[in-house]
Amino acid sequence: MSEYCNVAPGHPLHGPYHDTEYGFPITSEADLFERLVLEINQAGLSWLTVLKKRDAFRHAFDHFEVDRVAAYGDEERARLLNDAGIIRHRQKIDAVIHNAQVIQQLRVSHGGFEAWLSAHHPLPHAQWVKLFRRHFRFTGPEIVKEFLMSTGYLPGAHHDQCPVQQQVLAASPAWTQTSSDTNPPG
Template sequence: MSYCTFVQSITEKKDLIHKNYHDNYYGFPIEDDDELFGRLIMEINQAGLSWTTILNKEQNFRKAYHQFSIKKIAKYGEKDFERLMNDAGIIRNRLKINAAIENAKIIQLLQKEHGSFKKWIDHHHPKTKEQWTKLFKKTFKFTGGEIVNEFLMSTGYLSGAHDANCPVGKKLRKKKLDEK
């Protein structure tokens, strides 16, 4: 058994953050709506940047976005928008910040209709990557194919998060089978 090729290639100390993410988060299902939304915020903010940058700023994102509270973010107004635009600890991109706020409002509607964001996703599962992308683009802001793919792979809805022989991937697949 060997870890995913990417993890095996990590040689620099600054990149070890990827090993922790790989071993404990990548491909793992998320039950909590705020955490699920937080992963979507992180994936949206990664667009055009390295995942290392986003992982290193995760705690800053959590603090800036009220621990990814959908309820609080949905109420953000101009003052919060400006606060985020001036926060050097996160990605200061108008489109990405606006997407987080608007997507929180959309998720609140989905929660009312389906009981939770997770239940909305579960209701649509399984789909192909192309079907998911079409659904997300129709439903949310700033959700192109790569963002949707990584969000769904990182939360266990799409396969491909781990190489076939990776022990973390094997553990996740076994857990899925045990739950059926």
């Protein structure tokens, strides 16, 4: 999404996200979960809409504490569907709760969300999409691509002339690291 490098700088919401988050590696479970939730909620909307609602998302989803979100029941679903601060879309809300439960399972099977991502890296985009669809809800090709680019697992967040690209490269995102001993599980 190199065109983002041309429009984001200087914008009050896009600028800080572009300059300090987009494409940088993330290891924190809550931060990875937040990014997945935001990408899911962006579907069909603008990224600016999501960024404007980001603080409301954090509050509504308990700062993306996976165990709390995974335990949400009917009362929390109703609360979220009535929260005008977030994107009130039943399928997206259900996907967020389901995906929190998946992340709990990834702790058991792989040691966590970040470890699961690392265990499967590197994969081409199409294989990432298949993998995400086997485990997560509301994760089509564009959502998976943006999630992986934004968290450093796929290249393309910044164009080579973007000053932020050098900072991203210095942070050693996963897409810059390929090793001969990496055998991603199917």
